[in-house]
Amino acid sequence: MSRINFHIILILGLMSTVAHSMRFDLQSGATKCISDDIKSSAMTVGKYAVVNPNEGSSVPDSHKLTVRVTSPHGSNYHYGDHVESGNFAFTAAETGDYSACFWVSDHKPSTTVTIDFDWKTGVAAKDWSNVAKKGQIELMELELKKLYDTVSSIHDEMFYLREREEEMQQLNRSTNSKMAVFSGLSLFVCLSVAGLQLWHLKMFFARKKLL
Amino acid sequence: MEKRKRFETAKIYVAYGFLLSLIDNGSVATALSITVTEFECVSEQVLHEGDTVSGNFVAIDHDIFWSSDHPGIDFTATAPGGSIVSSLKGTSGDKFKFKAQKSGIYKFCFRNPASTPETVSFYIHVGHIPNEHDLAKDEHMDPLNIKIAELREALEAITTEQKFLKARDARHRYTNVSTNKRVIYFTLAEYLVFAGASALQVLYIRNLFSKSVAYNRV
Numbered sequence: 206m207s208r209i210n211f212h213i214i215l216i217l218g219l220m221s222t223v224a225h226s227m228r229f230d231l232q233s234g235a236t237k238c239i240s241d242d243i244k245s246s247a248m249t250v251g252k253y254a255v256v257n258p259n260e261g262s263s264v265p266d267s268h269k270l271t272v273r274v275t276s277p278h279g280s281n282y283h284y285g286d287h288v289e290s291g292n293f294a295f296t297a298a299e300t301g302d303y304s305a306c307f308w309v310s311d312h313k314p315s316t317t318v319t320i321d322f323d324w325k326t327g328v329a330a331k332d333w334s335n336v337a338k339k340g341q342i343e344l345m346e347l348e349l350k351k352l353y354d355t356v357s358s359i360h361d362e363m364f365y366l367r368e369r370e371e372e373m374q375q376l377n378r379s380t381n382s383k384m385a386v387f388s389g390l391s392l393f394v395c396l397s398v399a400g401l402q403l404w405h406l407k408m409f410f411a412r413k414k415l416l
Numbered sequence: 417m418e419k420r421k422r423f424e425t426a427k428i429y430v431a432y433g434f435l436l437s438l439i440d441n442g443s444v445a446t447a448l449s450i451t452v453t454e455f456e457c458v459s460e461q462v463l464h465e466g467d468t469v470s471g472n473f474v475a476i477d478h479d480i481f482w483s484s485d486h487p488g489i490d491f492t493a494t495a496p497g498g499s500i501v502s503s504l505k506g507t508s509g510d511k512f513k514f515k516a517q518k519s520g521i522y523k524f525c526f527r528n529p530a531s532t533p534e535t536v537s538f539y540i541h542v543g544h545i546p547n548e549h550d551l552a553k554d555e556h557m558d559p560l561n562i563k564i565a566e567l568r569e570a571l572e573a574i575t576t577e578q579k580f581l582k583a584r585d586a587r588h589r590y591t592n593v594s595t596n597k598r599v600i601y602f603t604l605a606e607y608l609v610f611a612g613a614s615a616l617q618v619l620y621i622r623n624l625f626s627k628s629v630a631y632n633r634v
Binding site for chain 2: 377409
């Protein structure tokens, strides 16, 4: 029985290390920022690494990058100085755009560094191997649990979209009413300015005894 | 006895290796924003040939208040061999979907023809469904796993669509806020210009009748 458990844990352990990440190029001296819109109290996990140009030997100094992960209001969540790889994980305190900025120090012959970056939020960020270990859960049940979590997150997202759409409707309605008010006001301003003009010129000419 | 035990263990690990590659649930989905000044590329790895790569992108116009509508973003998806798999020109946001003919690293590039930098919010998902061929290869695999994989892919399709809608909503929000601001500022500017023009008119007429200029000219 324990052998089977061990094998299940081994599978799950192997599964959790399968990482698919996106890559992008960075010129030396340039800064690239990638941002993600994260809701408050959502778990987020990120992993970055420099793709080694020469296999086998260590990453040269010119290819080391500086990373900074900031919240929408500017507070620092993670900082890595001249590292070749690293990771960060945090729970978002507020809803907004969190950005991860990468920077490679300037090098005389301008080099291009390829960075492997993986940023997961929400369902994908959850530590599934832990969940499986805790409950001694079978593989298929774990898959179904994942699906259930995905469905819940889809449901929550629909609520969020609905709220946003409602806000937008409010904004549009207010813009519409503002336009009506301002057009009416514009007509009033036009007529009153014309009236003032006429009255003032009449007074002026009367004073000048020309009328 | 010892050799047989080691062989058994090795067999198990090979079986798990197979199982692992078959249960692999496709790639992690990325829903990120990147600022495109001129040309930006993002690469994703596609592990199995026959995988469906789907995604979308939306250009979020930050500077819509002062500048006219952005001409759009050009998008190209390139296969590992160099051939272009998908290409969209001059859109402010669109979806794409294609079946990967070979595995490897696929490149997704955004080009910004205008001079102002643009923020592009994109989402790429690589979906893998184990097929009958994989099923035949390994008897540990349950036909139920295929159904589960199909279900997962359907849910991912919904999630992809949601991310697209969310990005479009964000873009819409910018447009609406800018319209609101425009209504207020331009109307107030219009009033000021109007009042100023009529004041200038009055001053000019007064000037025509002033004693310093020829009095009886009019």
